[in-house]
Amino acid sequence: MQTALADFVKSSPAGREADAILRSCVHCGFCLPACPTYQLLGDELDSPRGRIYLMKQLLEGEPVSARTQLHLDRCLTCRACESACPSGVRYGRLLDIGRALIEERVPRSPPAAGQRYLLRKIVPYTQRVRALLGLARAARPLLPRSLRARLPARAASSAVLGQPQSPRAWPAPRHARRVVLLEGCVQAALAPEINQAAAQVLDRIGLSTIRITGGGCCGALAHHLSAHEESLAQARRNIDALWPQVAAGAEAVVFAASACAVMVCDYGRLLSDDPAYAERAARISALARDIGQLLAVHAGALSAALAAGREPEPLRVAFHAPCTLQHALRAAGVVEPLLAAAGCTLTAVADGGR
Ligand code: SF4
Numbered sequence: 001m002q003t004a005l006a007d008f009v010k011s012s013p014a015g016r017e018a019d020a021i022l023r024s025c026v027h028c029g030f031c032l033p034a035c036p037t038y039q040l041l042g043d044e045l046d047s048p049r050g051r052i053y054l055m056k057q058l059l060e061g062e063p064v065s066a067r068t069q070l071h072l073d074r075c076l077t078c079r080a081c082e083s084a085c086p087s088g089v090r091y092g093r094l095l096d097i098g099r100a101l102i103e104e105r106v107p108r109s110p111p112a113a114g115q116r117y118l119l120r121k122i123v124p125y126t127q128r129v130r131a132l133l134g135l136a137r138a139a140r141p142l143l144p145r146s147l148r149a150r151l152p153a154r155a156a157s158s159a160v161l162g163q164p165q166s167p168r169a170w171p172a173p174r175h176a177r178r179v180v181l182l183e184g185c186v187q188a189a190l191a192p193e194i195n196q197a198a199a200q201v202l203d204r205i206g207l208s209t210i211r212i213t214g215g216g217c218c219g220a221l222a223h224h225l226s227a228h229e230e231s232l233a234q235a236r237r238n239i240d241a242l243w244p245q246v247a248a249g250a251e252a253v254v255f256a257a258s259a260c261a262v263m264v265c266d267y268g269r270l271l272s273d274d275p276a277y278a279e280r281a282a283r284i285s286a287l288a289r290d291i292g293q294l295l296a297v298h299a300g301a302l303s304a305a306l307a308a309g310r311e312p313e314p315l316r317v318a319f320h321a322p323c324t325l326q327h328a329l330r331a332a333g334v335v336e337p338l339l340a341a342a343g344c345t346l347t348a349v350a351d352g353g354r
């Protein structure tokens with residue numbers, strides 16, 4: 001694709017990166033069938049190719065409007081288009097740049113800006129989410145039926161490798177081999193048993209999972225709302241919290257939410273210009289793994305732990321891999337064999353690639 005970027009952006013690092021990405025797109029349209037918003041809405045401007053065209057207009061200084069912003073907002077950032085693209089167009093990175101630029105040029109209405117501000121100030125903070133959930137649960141009978149149905153139940157007890165566990169049991173470190181787990185933000189409030197179950201599974205295969213204090217949201221939420229400085233501050237805080245364990249020999253930085261793994265895999269690139277953090281950020285990015293990726297590497301140890309445990313209940317399981325696992329981490333298919341090895345019967349999932 002030919003480009004002629006506008007003066008306001010062409011000399012900046014982001015502008016040069018966007019220019020290279022735009023030029024790599026050959027307009028073939030192979031990405032369109034993979035795009036869920038295009039499939040639903042049928043509008044080329046809600047497709048990857050259409051959005052690339054809109055971002056080209058933005059970067060070339062042509063007029064943009066709230067309509068342009070709406071088409072970019074509608075993108076799910078699922079990156080299915082990247083998996084489908086034969087030219088290796090880094091659409092997700094271009095979208096980051098495009099969204100940040102349009103945020104500067106098209107003001108949002110006060111309610112929309114307020115909603116985005118509240119999302120950034122509440123969701124990434126476990127204690128705030130927990131407090132609001134507590135209030136909502138106390139007021140459950142007074143809530144409208146639709147909200148009541150969405151209110152998550154309290155954390156359920158977990159069963160790991162066929163053996164019931166206390167929902168609060170985080171195994172004490174007992175192995176020489178260690179990984180460090182970043183517990184994240186909203187998941188730690190909504191479903192803390194997931195991180196605990198991850199630690200229990202890893203303990204059974206010979207890896208102790210170290211909890212850290214001082215970490216928090218990976219920064220993805222602020223990043224995707226184009227609050228990039230806020231997101232980088234969260235990344236630096238996490239690096240400070242993780243580093244002592246990494247420096248002491250932790251083998252991996254593990255996540256029970258694949259979206260967090262995607263974000264932390266990007267710390268090295270995002271902080272490459274920060275002399276105080278670049279080296280540590282790159283090291284932590286290189287160690288970042290989704291729990292599925294980590295278990296796939298230790299499939300033999302997992303099978304041995306399963307064989308030594310109680311016979312598992314036969315379960316029929318539908319597993320739909322998160323887009324972050326499939327498309328951003330390029331780790332489609334790592335989880336299904338683990339479930340099969342654990343005795344689960346996998347059922348077909350329609351549109352599993354989306
Ligand atoms: S993003 Fe890739 S698949 Fe889509 S139009 Fe451009 S080159 Fe083709």
Ligand code: SF4
Nearest residue numbers: 035075076078079081
């Ligand atoms: S990231 Fe997903 S929703 Fe956005 S353009 Fe690509 S395929 Fe469509």
